[in-house]
Amino acid sequence: MCLGVPGKVVAIDGNRATVDFWGVRRQVLLDVVDEPVAVGDYVLNHVGYAIRRIPESEIGETLALFEELLAQDDAADLMAGDVRAEIAGTGAAPDGES
Amino acid sequence: MASPDPRAGFAELKFRDPVRARAMVEAMGRATAGIGRSRVSLMHVCGSHEQAIAKYGLRSAFPSALSVIMGPGCPVCVTDAREVDEGVALARQGVHIATYGDMLRVPGTVMSLADAQADGASIHVIYSAGQAVELAARLKEPVVFFATGFETTAVATAAIVLEGLPDNLSILSAHKYIPPAMDIVAATPGLAVEGFLAAGHAATITGWGVFEPFVSRHHLPVVVAGFEPLDILAGLVKLLELVRDGAPAVVNMYPRCVTRAGNLRAQEALWKVFQPSCGRWRGIADVPDGNLALRDRFAGLDARTRFAIDVASLPKSAVSVTAGACICGSIMAGIKSPTDCALFGSACTPEHPVGACMVSSEGTCRIWHQYGGHPDLGGIA
Ligand code: SF4
Numbered sequence: 251m252c253l254g255v256p257g258k259v260v261a262i263d264g265n266r267a268t269v270d271f272w273g274v275r276r277q278v279l280l281d282v283v284d285e286p287v288a289v290g291d292y293v294l295n296h297v298g299y300a301i302r303r304i305p306e307s308e309i310g311e312t313l314a315l316f317e318e319l320l321a322q323d324d325a326a327d328l329m330a331g332d333v334r335a336e337i338a339g340t341g342a343a344p345d346g347e348s
Numbered sequence: 349m350a351s352p353d354p355r356a357g358f359a360e361l362k363f364r365d366p367v368r369a370r371a372m373v374e375a376m377g378r379a380t381a382g383i384g385r386s387r388v389s390l391m392h393v394c395g396s397h398e399q400a401i402a403k404y405g406l407r408s409a410f411p412s413a414l415s416v417i418m419g420p421g422c423p424v425c426v427t428d429a430r431e432v433d434e435g436v437a438l439a440r441q442g443v444h445i446a447t448y449g450d451m452l453r454v455p456g457t458v459m460s461l462a463d464a465q466a467d468g469a470s471i472h473v474i475y476s477a478g479q480a481v482e483l484a485a486r487l488k489e490p491v492v493f494f495a496t497g498f499e500t501t502a503v504a505t506a507a508i509v510l511e512g513l514p515d516n517l518s519i520l521s522a523h524k525y526i527p528p529a530m531d532i533v534a535a536t537p538g539l540a541v542e543g544f545l546a547a548g549h550a551a552t553i554t555g556w557g558v559f560e561p562f563v564s565r566h567h568l569p570v571v572v573a574g575f576e577p578l579d580i581l582a583g584l585v586k587l588l589e590l591v592r593d594g595a596p597a598v599v600n601m602y603p604r605c606v607t608r609a610g611n612l613r614a615q616e617a618l619w620k621v622f623q624p625s626c627g628r629w630r631g632i633a634d635v636p637d638g639n640l641a642l643r644d645r646f647a648g649l650d651a652r653t654r655f656a657i658d659v660a661s662l663p664k665s666a667v668s669v670t671a672g673a674c675i676c677g678s679i680m681a682g683i684k685s686p687t688d689c690a691l692f693g694s695a696c697t698p699e700h701p702v703g704a705c706m707v708s709s710e711g712t713c714r715i716w717h718q719y720g721g722h723p724d725l726g727g728i729a
Contacts (some may be wrong), residue, residue, distance in 0.1 A: 279476075279478060279507065281507040281510070281511065281617065282503050282504075282506075282507050282611065282613055282614040282617050283611075283613065283614075284611040284612065284613055284614065294552065294605055296500050296501070296503075296504070296549060297448075297475065297476050297477065297497075297500075297501055297504045298475065298476025298477065298478050298479075298504060299476070299477075299503065299504045299507060301500065301503065301549075301552055301553060301611060301614060302552050302605055302611060304604065304605070305604075
């Protein structure tokens with residue numbers, strides 16, 4: 251899915267970042283991200299690669315959105331399941347190719 | 349061409365606040381009425397847009413004159429049967445195939461990769477291009493990465509190529525590039541689409557500027573939108589307004605991820621590794637520049653150069669009557685809907701897909717099947 255779950259960078263080793271997606275930590279590659287990424291930044295990911303460093307000014311509303319999503323029941327919010335699935339796959343779900 | 353601050357007025361936007369959604373739907377109604385025709389068709393080019401539209405039943409809230417159709421926005425669905433055949437032939441020749449999970453059940457001319465796997469071929473599902481590299485390093489035998497997906501996904505393939513592949517790994521590229529396919533669809537006879545909603549993630553890479561030549565060629569507006577229900581509704585409102593005002597322009601409604609220039613570093617990697625080439629999009633057409641082929645300097649990594657891919661060795665079987673009745677192509681070209689297909693939900697289901705549109709979770713038939721067959725309550729209400 252192209253939901254674009256933002257993850258927070260917690261460590262960087264060369265071109266590999268460890269990114270926290272709501273408690274699930276995944277390796278994400280930094281080869282093609284648009285700007286230099288530092289620990290503490292948020293990044294948007296696609297099939298295991300960071301494709302955008304999300305500007306600080308934009309992150310608040312996006313985080314609030316996902317917080318809201320994850321707080322809700324899957325039954326009440328149909329997209330919560332997707333967000334969880336995407337987090338589990340590091341935004342790398344096999345059907346997330348567009 | 350784009351308004352300087354397209355989100356002015358949306359600063360407080362919460363992506364699914366019902367009050368905002370209702371206001372947005374009212375704005376859609378006003379803009380549609382302003383156009384003043386009994387039918388207005390808009391096309392989106394993204395499986396994720398269709399999923400959100402179907403999931404939230406957004407169509408039931410659309411003005412009755414508005415029809416929003418899904419174009420060729422599912423990368424798995426537009427992978428041509430002949431490209432699947434190449435993967436199947438390689439697998440049957442004893443090469444390990446690594447590919448994204450959605451590809452397994454996509455029908456080739458004769459069989460799918462899942463069928464080949466059932467016959468003993470070695471097929472590995474990966475979630476990231478990097479896993480193809482890890483797999484090859486582990487297996488030490490020839491591995492081919494059957495690389496599918498649009499430009500966003502091709503960037504990941506480009507990244508592993510530039511990093512340097514293990515000697516036993518090669519690439520079978522079936523990557524597709526969306527902008528040329530939009531040209532083909534916009535020129536389809538019988539199609540009355542008046543504007544396009546472009547997918548936010550592809551545009552994160554390419555930038556929204558990539559749509560400007562399209563707009564000048566076809567005089568049709570393009571709005572780049574994200575994937576939340578309000579992202580989509582706001583995108584449609586903007587698109588309807590542009591249609592109403594006769595203003596063919598590109599407007600970016602997803603500025604939290606998309607800029608005009610896009611991700612230059614990713615584009616550099618993409619075009620260093622790939623060049624546009626003419627490619628067949630399943631059921632649609634041969635699209636000039638619609639495929640991404642490895643550049644000559646990477647020919648040594650190209651599975652098509654490295655292996656004699658013996659597609660002719662695949663067992664012959666007559667194309668089944670059911671497969672011949674699949675109208676996926678017309679659906680992706682925006683001319684027909686899944687419910688126009690006689691096989692939809694009967695002979696063709698997600699468990700037993702006949703066409704590619706029923707295989708992928710981004711395929712129109714699969715999405716409509718999942719959300720009750722005809723998620724367009726506007727026609728009923
Ligand atoms: S329902 Fe099945 S057979 Fe009919 S168009 Fe869709 S994928 Fe093809």
